Amino acid sequence: MNRRLCDWLEDELGLAKMAEDLRRDLDQNATLEEFVLTILKGSVIYAPSEIVKIQNLLEQLKNQRDVERAKYKADSLMKSGEYESAILVYQSILSQDWDESVNKKFYGKIYGCLGSAYGYLFLYKEAALMFKEAYSICEEEDMLKAYIYCCYRGLPEKDYVKMLSGNSMFLSMSAKIKAEMEEAKKENDLDFSDEKLITWKSENRRIDKKS
Known part of the structure; x- marks a missing residue:
């Protein structure tokens, strides 16, 4: 969760939009969970319903001991x-x-x-x-x-x-x-x-x- 990852995504993988969104997350002091969700949403691998499930799971785990x-x-x-x-x-x-x-x-x-x-x-x-x-x-x-x-x-x-x-x-x-x-x-x-x-x-x- 750092700017080097953002640079790598943009320079090596050509994911400029994702890199931009992640830099914005960093500027806004987003949580690790939010950072992960930004990557998942930008990867186009998961359907919206699957991302919602992952988001709920991350939220649940965040509140657990x-x-x-x-x-x-x-x-x-x-x-x-x-x-x-x-x-x-x-x-x-x-x-x-x-x-x-x-x-x-x-x-x-x-x-x-x-x-x-x-x-x-x-x-x-x-x-x-x-x-x-x-x-x-x-x-x-x-x-x-x-x-x-x-x-x-x-x-x-x-x-x-x-x-x-x-x-x-x-x-x-x-x-x-x-x-x-x-x-x-x-x-x-x-x-x-x-x-x-x-x-x-x-x-x-x-x-x-x-x-």
């Missing part, structure tokens, strides 16, 4: 499927001194995001630890459900049963998860009964004859 911006970065990495990179950013947030101006549940959500990232990588034991921590902070049912599910997937059966024993809440959630899994299995299983198979063959023979 450093830790919130860091989480946004990690969330963006998650959305793009870069789970390992997202994990590193989430971990870096948790390893620093916690910002007391932020609700503690904010950090609980980060543990939950870490659990999701590990889950996408099929690292269920690591995911379970993160969801357990998330639940201890947020006390939300979804966090507990994710914790129990990851334990179910990541632990040997005897260890899983041992973990559930004596805890009515865990047992109830485990039963709920298994019921949902059974229901999903029924919905996704194909019905290959003899009657259905005969009908399917008959219909396909008619199609073959027509063709």
